[in-house]
Amino acid sequence: MATVSRVVNNNPNVKPQTRKKVFEAIERLGYRPNAVARGLASKKTTTVGVVIPDISNSIFAEIARGIEDIANMYHYNIILCNADKRKEKEIRVINTLLEKQVDGLLFMGGTVTDEHIQAFQTSAVPIVLCATRDEKGTYPSVDIDHETAAFDAVNTLIRHGHREIAMISGTLQDPANGYARFHGYKKALEAAGIEYQEDLVRIGNYRYESGVEAMKYFLGLKKKPTAVFAATDEMAIGAIHSIQDEGLKVPDDFSIISVDNIRMASMVRPLLTTVAQPMYDLGAVAMRLLTKLMKKETVENPRVILPHETILRLSVNHVNK
Amino acid sequence: MATVSRVVNNNPNVKPQTRKKVFEAIERLGYRPNAVARGLASKKTTTVGVVIPDISNSIFAEIARGIEDIANMYHYNIILCNADKRKEKEIRVINTLLEKQVDGLLFMGGTVTDEHIQAFQTSAVPIVLCATRDEKGTYPSVDIDHETAAFDAVNTLIRHGHREIAMISGTLQDPANGYARFHGYKKALEAAGIEYQEDLVRIGNYRYESGVEAMKYFLGLKKKPTAVFAATDEMAIGAIHSIQDEGLKVPDDFSIISVDNIRMASMVRPLLTTVAQPMYDLGAVAMRLLTKLMKKETVENPRVILPHETILRLSVNHVNK
């Protein structure tokens, strides 16, 4: 038994000849090692749990792909759980993942509340936050600087001469895509000495339709904006179509910019100018960080902020005088 | 020990009073059941393996969501493995999934070769094919009828008076999205007495860019088609933009139709007419089928074909005389 275990696990203390014999027996008997038994004995499962808001959302799907690729590279498997940003469901899946003795946990998406922290604290294995972070900064995380990303987006509008800049925001309860991006918008206005106007901000739900709706509202204003900043690409694309459906043009009549750079941003007309967040890398770096933690390697900086980059395409123009 | 096991597993043979005492002890000690040990003893892991071509592809992401929802409903977890339609990688992950003692296996995407069958045959647990099937029809599967879907698509073009119909196909090596859809195209032409012309067919790779390229080719033809059928929505959208970039219009100058109905199909201008495949349902039904198989319930029809539906939107028009 022990010898078989050794050859299966590539332990060097086996004579090549007996190793060969074992392999032959394995072949002959169709033996397949039982990873569950192995997990029980070795206290390692080579699987990590990932809780994701919604795999059918292309942003998270892209992040997940990054996670999976790196996990694969280090011979880990992934248990994937959708939690829809519902706190109670998130806590539940964290617990079942921990019951399953995952070697590590990747938590993506939603707000990290005290209840989350409590659940995390019961964990004997490392946890990293991906595309989110906890307020206190006690847990390792990989994210972008949403506020600065939004700031940069609005700022490129300003540099193109715009001063009447509307925003299609997410809900302000959401710390990352919502609050932080909205705050970046305000800061950019402030830095340029532009007064903040409440009726130039609409709250959407990140989806296309809400972008369409918000833009309709702006089009109905007496004092229309000349540019709009959307918190997500999807809402930006909705806004573009809203404008086009009225017979107006982007960027001639309105400039549009947003944050994300989903694949679709380069599959619309005009090509969408946007601040790219490195989605694949968010996942990949988070997973890489987790592998280090699982191997108990010391990591220099456990709270990484990945750089964003504004991609100038065709939906932003200099303002018409 | 046995009593604890009984209360944890909701076995009725425990006095309510001792049950309560056990719960108190669990609470006090912060006990968390170990699913790995449970899996070893019970020979059940309540997890199913799913091998997927690419989770960052929106079609598969949507299917995966259906799978996960139903799995969740039946208290299964999902181990997700990307395999990129690479045979060798698919075989590998099938084996590691089986080593992990999954209770069932969901195989999506790529072609099912003899080697796949061989790997499947070593499995002691049920396997269902999702969005693909094996030639011999020996394994349970859930899919749509790609050929008829394509036939219907081309036929609505024909019913709108088109007779010069081009196709942007996938590779003919791919049995479902490639060969079957191409064959549906040919059949529809044949049924309408339209001669098949080789230079009206281009092979793409399912992606946007290849749709753009293929359409450029058609636009360069002396005898241009009046309509084009794309094997996937993404290529269709590429074609639309290719047309619009030349200053021409859809559907005035060209009608466009395709198969899939991804979310993006209703996020372009003009709204894309397409034959919808029920992606979420493909996953959900496949997973439901798998749960039945895992519970050893008898299932009436283990090879299900889900209906498709052509969604008339704005990219198809009657041909200009």
Next chain:
DNA sequence: ATTTGACGGTAACCATTTACGATGTAGCTC
């Protein structure tokens, strides 16, 4: 002859489930 290191076997251990048996209690019969 002794030491050393490579090799391989023994058995404890991992945290559960489950078959089986022990115990106790209630109800019934006589």
Next chain:
DNA sequence: GAGCTACATCGTAAATGGTTACCGTCAAAT
């Protein structure tokens, strides 16, 4: 009321399929 049966409850121990610490054996080197 004794004795018996039946059942509910709970504990014991085997089983699950590996890993690994530890020890013994053997051949080669000293």
